[in-house]
């Protein structure tokens with residue numbers, strides 16, 4: 474994806490590229506044993522997850538000029554099922570002993586760089602620009618940075634599934650926030666802009682109102698569920714994520730931040 478024939482490029486936001494964000498080192502440690510262990514007396518497991526959101530405000534690249542690109546805006550990667558083998562690098566770690574609490578996995582998912590194009594509105598005087606309907610927002614999962622402890626494999630299926638489910642929800646949250654961002658971006662198509670700077674202002678407003686909250690939502694999810702240990706909280710988040718319509722990308726659009734707000738979780 475690129476702004477072909479673009480004559481100028483600008484960036485908005487703090488510009489931290491995905492993968493270099495300090496967010497990637499959040500919430501390690503401070504783990505406590507879970508309240509349950511399975512019938513075979515297996516040691517407790519934990520999952521530590523961090524979702525990278527590509528920096529506080531992310532990156533939006535906008536281009537002006539060149540031939541208008543005909544196309545449709547796309548939200549890519551909204552639905553994705555994470556797979557232990559394909560999406561997580563195995564890391565050798567000692568299995569937890571009795572009563573011991575160790576990191577089990579970490580997920581890096583977020584909203585990738587967003588690219589938009591401006592085009593001159595024909596015959597406009599003074600000249601004004603509008604966004605071309607070929608904006609692309611990608612939900613990304615970094616399968617090279619995301620990892621799983623190898624000892625997970627020796628755990629019963631139910632344990633492995635519970636851990637993966639918690640990780641999956643991190644991806645789903647990234648996807649839903651990405652969709653919130655995408656839908657707001659679509660609204661901007663109706664506007665006209667005097668220049669690129671005017672568009673940048675709108676994009677920055679969007680960044681700070683939605684995109685920059687992605688990490689805060691991920692952190693709250695981990696705090697509430699204690700990284701998936703608290704099943705009642707996990708269930709609660711599952712319900713909120715489903716209410717926002719993770720399985721119905723275009724038919725049941727309810728902004729995730731709205732669903733969370735209704736449950737008293739505000740950012």
Ligand SMILES: [Zn+2]
Nearest residue numbers: 521522695700
């Ligand atoms: Zn987590």
